[in-house]
Amino acid sequence: MTADPASLVVLGASGDLTERLLLPGLASLLAGEGTRPLQLLGTGRSERGQDEWRDTVRKAFDDAGATGSEAAAVLDSTEYLQADPTEKEDLQRLLDACTGAPILYFALPPTITMKVCAVLEELELPEGTFLALEKPFGSDSESAAELNRQLVRIVPEERIFRIDHFLGTDTVLNLLGLRFANRLFEPVWNAGNIDRVEITYDEDLALEGRAAYYDSAGALVDMIQSHLLQVLAVFAMEPPASLDPADLRSVMAQVLRATEVQGGDPVAASRRARYTQATVDGEDVPSYTDEEGVDPSRNTETLAEVTFAVQNRRWAGVPFVLRSGKALKSNRKNIVVTFAPVPSLPRGLKGHAQPDRMVIDLKQHTVELELTMNGSEDPFTLEQASLRTELRGADLTPYGEVLRGILHNDPTLSVRADVAERCWRIVEPVLDAWREDRVPLDEYPAGSDGPSSWS
Numbered sequence: 001m002t003a004d005p006a007s008l009v010v011l012g013a014s015g016d017l018t019e020r021l022l023l024p025g026l027a028s029l030l031a032g033e034g035t036r037p038l039q040l041l042g043t044g045r046s047e048r049g050q051d052e053w054r055d056t057v058r059k060a061f062d063d064a065g066a067t068g069s070e071a072a073a074v075l076d077s078t079e080y081l082q083a084d085p086t087e088k089e090d091l092q093r094l095l096d097a098c099t100g101a102p103i104l105y106f107a108l109p110p111t112i113t114m115k116v117c118a119v120l121e122e123l124e125l126p127e128g129t130f131l132a133l134e135k136p137f138g139s140d141s142e143s144a145a146e147l148n149r150q151l152v153r154i155v156p157e158e159r160i161f162r163i164d165h166f167l168g169t170d171t172v173l174n175l176l177g178l179r180f181a182n183r184l185f186e187p188v189w190n191a192g193n194i195d196r197v198e199i200t201y202d203e204d205l206a207l208e209g210r211a212a213y214y215d216s217a218g219a220l221v222d223m224i225q226s227h228l229l230q231v232l233a234v235f236a237m238e239p240p241a242s243l244d245p246a247d248l249r250s251v252m253a254q255v256l257r258a259t260e261v262q263g264g265d266p267v268a269a270s271r272r273a274r275y276t277q278a279t280v281d282g283e284d285v286p287s288y289t290d291e292e293g294v295d296p297s298r299n300t301e302t303l304a305e306v307t308f309a310v311q312n313r314r315w316a317g318v319p320f321v322l323r324s325g326k327a328l329k330s331n332r333k334n335i336v337v338t339f340a341p342v343p344s345l346p347r348g349l350k351g352h353a354q355p356d357r358m359v360i361d362l363k364q365h366t367v368e369l370e371l372t373m374n375g376s377e378d379p380f381t382l383e384q385a386s387l388r389t390e391l392r393g394a395d396l397t398p399y400g401e402v403l404r405g406i407l408h409n410d411p412t413l414s415v416r417a418d419v420a421e422r423c424w425r426i427v428e429p430v431l432d433a434w435r436e437d438r439v440p441l442d443e444y445p446a447g448s449d450g451p452s453s454w455s
């Protein structure tokens, strides 16, 4: 890692992302292997006292056990600067405050990001400036392409990091070892042996006061267009020659280029719903439409499911069902792989061979193989059995992993420019069909498994 000092400037530091994910991520890095010398600057349009900001940073560091001298140095020098980065003078002031090479971290809505970039184009940037951008990257494929063109006018592509923290999730990264380091799996990782792949990210959390962002995104854009398509790419990609950024990102791009809405029919291949009022664990959850800041006429979904096809030789015919939603009963966050049934069984074996399944839990850090074996009581009767292992949780949080990539100048886990555009193109037929009301907006009580008609 370079030892040159860096200044991490969080644009939009008053948003919930900073406190919830970014600072804990940085703290996990500082508590572990550490970083290059770092200055942390928070900035936002709202006023915020220095003490309040420092307390927020300190709490994140304490919670993660980042109490060493490196963390103390970051804490001592951190500052919050009230500024509107769409104003040239303010942005210049932020750059002037940087003691190291600036890493401008955009935790801002895409429209504001584009305005800030327009101003950046007019400024002379310090040598070695990096840009890191949170999702959503643009608001459709055209604006994503426009943003990509704008970014490379500011800094070269290798200094642009498009963030997707699911790529920093250890269980997603575990897919690489599981698939490629075992004789057992890679030979059956194809349509000849796999019948169906489901990637689910159900959350019991409701809106959590994020209407300003979520109501214009919805579950499809918030989770499927970004995170879950990246997980699909890691799951379904061809074996890369190496894990260097050029190799890994090309095979991921390749599989996403082959991915489309199943049957080219967004109406048949998608479902959407939103939650209604219910009491969950004794607490009242209001209907989504009654949440503060929600505009019911937007018809924003809080649960989305889309079935995709990967149109290549390896995966033709296999449905990839991606689903994510809020205010659901269970925190089911997993990849479920259903293998094809065996072609025949020896006569005399009683019972059924259920299709084998592999369940990769993205949050519990477990991998489970559900198999059919001989029964414990009658050895000629088949029974289901499971092999389950718990993976060691990573020391770094997913955001810590992503920040590490930026600070190491390693774009392996950042989304490549063409992929950011491609992911919009993949979901656009669904977004159009939903906008035109060609798919019903179903309802489900908060705390349930989703609409009863879906089961």
Ligand code: BG6
Pocket: 203, 222, 398
């Ligand atoms: C974020 C979404 O990107 O990812 C949130 O905006 C979602 O709505 C979150 O809750 C899920 O990721 P994690 O790592 O917090 O489970």
